Amino acid sequence: MSFELTEDQVAIRDMALSFARDELAPNAVEWDQKKHFPVETLRAAGELGMGGIYVAEDHGGSALSRLDAAVIFEALSQGCPTIASYISIHNMVAGMVDRFGTDEQKAHWLPKLCRMEWLASYCLTEANAGSDAAALRTRAVRDGDGYVLNGAKQFISGAGSSELYLVMARTGEDGPGGISAFLVPRDTPGLSFGANEHKMGWNAQPTRAVIMEDARVPASALLGQEGMGFKFAMKGLDGGRINIAACSIGGAQAALDKALTYMSERKAFGQTLDRFQALQFRIADMATELEAARTFVHRAASALDAGAKDATRLCAMAKRFATDTGFEVANDALQLFGGYGYLADYGVEKIVRDLRVHQILEGTNEVMRLIVSRSEIGRMA
Numbered sequence: 061m062s063f064e065l066t067e068d069q070v071a072i073r074d075m076a077l078s079f080a081r082d083e084l085a086p087n088a089v090e091w092d093q094k095k096h097f098p099v100e101t102l103r104a105a106g107e108l109g110m111g112g113i114y115v116a117e118d119h120g121g122s123a124l125s126r127l128d129a130a131v132i133f134e135a136l137s138q139g140c141p142t143i144a145s146y147i148s149i150h151n152m153v154a155g156m157v158d159r160f161g162t163d164e165q166k167a168h169w170l171p172k173l174c175r176m177e178w179l180a181s182y183c184l185t186e187a188n189a190g191s192d193a194a195a196l197r198t199r200a201v202r203d204g205d206g207y208v209l210n211g212a213k214q215f216i217s218g219a220g221s222s223e224l225y226l227v228m229a230r231t232g233e234d235g236p237g238g239i240s241a242f243l244v245p246r247d248t249p250g251l252s253f254g255a256n257e258h259k260m261g262w263n264a265q266p267t268r269a270v271i272m273e274d275a276r277v278p279a280s281a282l283l284g285q286e287g288m289g290f291k292f293a294m295k296g297l298d299g300g301r302i303n304i305a306a307c308s309i310g311g312a313q314a315a316l317d318k319a320l321t322y323m324s325e326r327k328a329f330g331q332t333l334d335r336f337q338a339l340q341f342r343i344a345d346m347a348t349e350l351e352a353a354r355t356f357v358h359r360a361a362s363a364l365d366a367g368a369k370d371a372t373r374l375c376a377m378a379k380r381f382a383t384d385t386g387f388e389v390a391n392d393a394l395q396l397f398g399g400y401g402y403l404a405d406y407g408v409e410k411i412v413r414d415l416r417v418h419q420i421l422e423g424t425n426e427v428m429r430l431i432v433s434r435s436e437i438g439r440m441a
């Protein structure tokens with residue numbers, strides 16, 4: 061067992077850090093304020109192989125591991141958690157097409173998704189089916205050589221800008237076993253989008269409803285078999301949760317680094333802030349908690365790579381722990397700035413706003429506790 065990154069992992073981390081420093085960080089506050097979704101910057105990320113991180117090379121992907129992905133997402137998030145998180149969602153969809161799609165589906169979707177020439181949205185949540193995802197009511201009814209979809213998905217990242225919508229819809233009975241997954245292109249007649257939501261953070265990516273009114277797709281849009289959609293959705297989320305956890309660590313690391321720079325310059329009572337022991341101890345705790353979260357995320361990502369039986373449990377634990385830790389560390393960093401932390405100029409309050417939603421999405425941290433407690437109680441049964 062080694063806790064060190066390999067030479068290749070150091071190289072991809074440095075590449076992602078350079079992209080974060082040069083392309084994301086200088087623009088992150090402006091994108092947040094203008095609610096701008098920087099599609100051109102995403103295309104540039106795609107050129108670097110970030111659109112198909114764990115997609116096979118023969119379909120244009122980078123064929124990297126989940127651990128590699130965690131390293132990349134932490135680095136990207138140091139430049140902008142919102143954009144890093146969107147890239148994670150895009151990769152979740154691309155990874156699911158690669159894993160569960162037919163040769164025809166892969167050949168059609170993956171090359172352009174990997175280059176981020178086409179963007180992707182993951183459509184599970186509905187207005188009345190969030191944590192209880194298996195209660196979803198969007199319906200897909202078989203009709204001749206296709207399916208007709210009716211329903212609405214809520215809180216969909218990238219909606220309106222994405223070319224591909226991976227839609228979980230009911231084809232059978234109530235509950236998880238009646239759900240199927242469909243690859244729905246943007247130009248499908250009957251597909252439309254709600255208004256962009258006004259949010260606390262994550263402003264540099266659109267969040268809209270995806271509405272399907274008699275939206276007809278060919279039978280070839282079905283991913284895998286009927287009834288497999290819920291399991292596909294959950295398997296996709298195992299990896300998505302690790303990525304979001306890594307994004308929380310990256311955002312918090314950036315906030316800590318900003319605080320350290322500020323404390324080395326700002327004077328109070330005749331000395332710079334970093335000379336005060338109470339603040340030094342606080343820095344020590346923040347760095348320690350981040351390191352613990354990082355190690356935990358790498359552990360869960362490695363379990364996913366190994367196909368370990370307890371990977372889902374570890375991913376849920378790590379997501380809960382790292383997103384809570386990331387938010388607390390970023391919020392502590394804001395405090396170290398005093399009043400300046402509350403101003404937009406330093407970019408710390410934006411990180412706090414961005415990281416708050418990581419405790420809610422890709423499964424709330426309460427759902428993460430549900431997954432862990434079910435597994436713990438089941439272990440003793």
Ligand SMILES: CCCCCCCC(=O)SCCNC(=O)CCNC(=O)[C@H](O)C(C)(C)COP(=O)(O)OP(=O)(O)OC[C@H]1O[C@@H](n2cnc3c(N)ncnc32)[C@H](O)[C@@H]1OP(=O)(O)O
Binds near residue numbers: 298372
């Ligand atoms: C700015 C915008 C903010 C808001 C953005 C919000 C958008 C998003 O975040 S999108 C995604 C977020 N949604 C979620 O994460 C959903 C949360 N809920 C869940 O994860 C599940 O519903 C959960 C864990 C509660 C379990 O649900 P439940 O209905 O009890 O199903 P459960 O009985 O556990 O599983 C059903 C089947 O799926 C299988 N399954 C469950 N999890 C997994 C998994 N990780 N891998 C493989 N199979 C799985 C089970 O084994 C079971 O199979 P079988 O019937 O053969 O035994």
